[in-house]
Amino acid sequence: MKIGLIGNPNVGKSLIFSHLTGIGVEVSNYPGTTVDILSGVSCINRLPVEITDLPGIYSLDGESDEERLVRDLVTSRSFDVLVMVLDAAHLERNLYLFLQVLEHQVPMIAVLNMADEAEEQGISINTQAFSDICGVPVLLTAATIGKNLPEIIPLALEKAAIGHFQVSYDRHIEAAIRTLGRLSGADRISVLLALQGIGTDVLLLEGAATIAKEIEEEHQMPVSRILAGNRHHAATELSKQVITRAPVKESRGPDRWLLRPFPGVLIMAGVLISLLLCVFMVGSFFEELIVEGFDLFIIEPLKAAGFDPLVYELLFSFFIAIQAGLGIAFPFVFTFYLLMSVVEDTGYMSRIAFLADRIMHRFGLHGQAIIPMVLGLGCNVPAVMAIRQIGTKRERYIAAFLITMVPCSARTVIIAGIVAVFVGIYAALSIYLIIFVLILLTGIFLSRVTTGSQLGMVLEVPPLRIPSPGMVLTRAWIHIREFLVIAMPLLIVSSVILGLLGFYGILDVIELYTAPVMEGLLGLPTFASTSLLFGILRKEMAFETLVVLAGTANLTEVMTTLQLYIFALVSTLFVPCISTIAVLYREQGLKTAVLISIYTVLLGLVAGILINYVFRVM
Ligand SMILES: Nc1nc2c(ncn2[C@@H]2O[C@H](COP(=O)(O)OP(=O)(O)OP(=O)(O)O)[C@@H](O)[C@H]2O)c(=O)[nH]1
Ligand SMILES: [Mg+2]
Known part of the structure; x- marks a missing residue:
């Protein structure tokens, strides 16, 4: 059984990883701490579960080494279950990657970490609504104080699901997904990647390149930008449905001095x-x-x-x-x-x-x-x-x-x-x-x-x-x-x-x-x-x-x-x-x-x- 911890940088993946596996890894308060992949085995009900701490990424279709590495692991189905860690205090920002991970159709759960910080900032998240909309189990955690951490693995083993929420893309893109899907039998995600020139299926890539060129001429921007725009929009809409914010006191505290x-x-x-x-x-x-x-x-x-x-x-x-x-x-x-x-x-x-x-x-x-x-x-x-x-x-x-x-x-x-x-x-x-x-x-x-x-x-x-x-x-x-x-x-x-x-x-x-x-x-x-x-x-x-x-x-x-x-x-x-x-x-x-x-x-x-x-x- 293999579980991958995926998520944006600095959301607490490594901290959760070391709690789950007992392996001491570098955890620090800046993005990009983990650059190498580390795995550890944890035994649940005498069943060995291999857990992997992935480097933090912002997107699954980017070209940085980390992004490519994580994408390859996900598309090659290297993990039975993905545990996606999100920063509950900055959920909207994290939903972009979340929606992409959903598209890959791997059984997953969503762990909303930093619950303590979200609470402090007056942010409350309706986990039930979140779970209902996306179709994957959602768990609220605070890794620094150990809140709900023991529930992660059992939830991942028993309840992980392939989500059903779909970003609805621009009509040209949706048309391309249908056409290319029909012609090559490729699924939605393969087409989306192929439209950005990513993949191994040469025929699909060729077809996608032609269509992508037409779309790009029509929109005057690269397909990746169109997709990103649609995803950001979907992330914002989704966040509106699940996040309620108590009115915040407008003061950025010491940062007013520290960042000038x-x-x-x-x-x-x-x-x-x-x-x-x-x-x-x-x-x-x-x-x-x-x-x-x-x-x-x-x-x-x-x-x-x-x-x-x-x-x-x-x-x-x-x-x-x-x-x-x-x-x-x-x-x-x-x-x-x-x-x-x-x-x-x-x-x-x-x-x-x-x-x-x-x-x-x-x-x-x-x-x-x-x-x-x-x-x-x-x-x-x-x-x-x-x-x-x-x-x-x-x-x-x-x-x-x-x-x-x-x-x-x-x-x-x-x-x-x-x-x-x-x-x-x-x-x-x-x-x-x-x-x-x-x-x-x-x-x-x-x-x-x-x-x-x-x-x-x-x-x-x-x-x-x-x-x-x-x-x-x-x-x-x-x-x-x-x-x-x-x-x-x-x-x-x-x-x-x-x-x-x-x-x-x-x-x-x-x-x-x-x-x-x-x-x-x-x-x-x-x-x-x-x-x-x-x-x-x-x-x-x-x-x-x-x-x-x-x-x-x-x-x-x-x-x-x-x-x-x-x-x-x-x-x-x-x-x-x-x-x-x-x-x-x-x-x-x-x-x-x-x-x-x-x-x-x-x-x-x-x-x-x-x-x-x-x-x-x-
Ligand atoms: N307040 C609070 N801080 C947390 C929580 N979880 C992690 N942190 C802190 O967040 C920072 C980032 O944690 P990491 O585990 O290094 O994050 P990561 O996701 O592995 O980051 P990358 O390796 O950069 O991708 C550290 O300072 C942690 O102590 C939490 O639940 N609450
Ligand atoms: Mg890390």
Whole structure:
């Protein structure tokens, strides 16, 4: 038995999915969180039911990758039952997709989620009338408080039905459906898709193309626009029959301030800077505590114990990796994700995207890349994956460049751990400023030199919500767990390898060859080149291995503050990490991945050399 969770973006599908399957997935308060398909099995009356969380889409006949993917799954009858999740607080907007799903004639139920928000906004929905009109069972839920969730699967298994409501299209379209249906035996939905050039039946497609051309000449607009208009009309009519709205108080609350350029941009800058300061301060407090404890109880006794040199090297590499990971990176990673998770859950992230969009436009940049870029602050990997949602190839290309420059949490660890701790908080903020300016310049440059079309953007701003502690912790935990189970073991292994390479003198060779650039141009100690290389594995490892190579967590013993600053700047800009390169390759192709890697290496080196030159000379 297979069930698919389908619906618009940001309606709560993933949250419902994790409730039903017990699988922790990313749930956040902005559209486009889910880009990959995830399935889980839940047992109902000892019967295994496979549930699939689909990416949110606005339409079933669009051309974005998500839309195509979901459409293919639906038309190929991959699911026995569709559970369509709708946002009860914005039902009319969601009915468009609902009517399309109905047309596919798959057994389904409608889950009207966010009942709590609808109620708060004085919206009440007559579920009985809704169900009677459409012919499918309707259930009202509120996923955040668990309301009615246990009823979803039983309802889907026992009562799912093929709806009987039909959008009545323009008479030319209805005539085409009849004619083509008669000639080819195709059903209503196949004809509708064929009229838009979608499908596999060549004969039907040919016939449909001829008729579509006539219709388009008659109406002076593409068939898809005619269909969309008819569906919107039907959605509005349907919503009038099932929704009653209590008179609302006209006040959009804090959004009056948050979404205006003034004072919105100031508030945004304030929020982002306080976020960073908080990460710097809380992180370095714990960092100091853990690092000192480690030095006192493990590193010092180890140095004093008098082991055989090779054994000592191995033990030392092992423990210093743990110190670097748990002591240095972890406090920052933890604080960062916790705070970020709070900001996300309130819905403020989307407001940042909205504002940034307006600023970007002024610079001739396009705003569609904004959501992925904001996501990139956490990790570039999902951000690059989210590029898929962007409309045109040109925009995707530009976004790929810009996203890989966005300082992710790992780079924040480097900036916080090296610059904020040893150089100063303002110096740390200045690195963000430099990166920000470089991103803007790169964006302006790319938007001038790349050709191709630019799409308009519809940015949905979800409602502000009080973050729920459970959700914030779960999401932060998903990222932190990833750090502990993937990054830590990697760090320990790399550290031991480094120790051995150092012990047998191999590092000296690498450092010998990179010395002219490292020492000569960047003014850095030669061992920094090894750290930069390890930083490609995971960004924060640049910092952690620096500690390993320096042999102490107190980096000022071996480097000057200028060197630390340059190192942090170069390693943040220098090449995306290997995982980001891998998804860039998967999503954008080899050429773009290579180009971005080379570009960022050059950018990092040039920026570092400039800073070195300017400060040495002055
Ligand atoms: N108030 C309220 N918020 C909800 C409810 N269900 C989900 N949310 C919130 O809505 C936001 C979106 O939830 P997701 O589960 O990520 O939505 P999705 O449909 O998977 O979104 P995409 O992956 O972008 O398609 C999150 O902030 C949830 O906490 C609900 O019933 N009531
Ligand atoms: Mg989702």
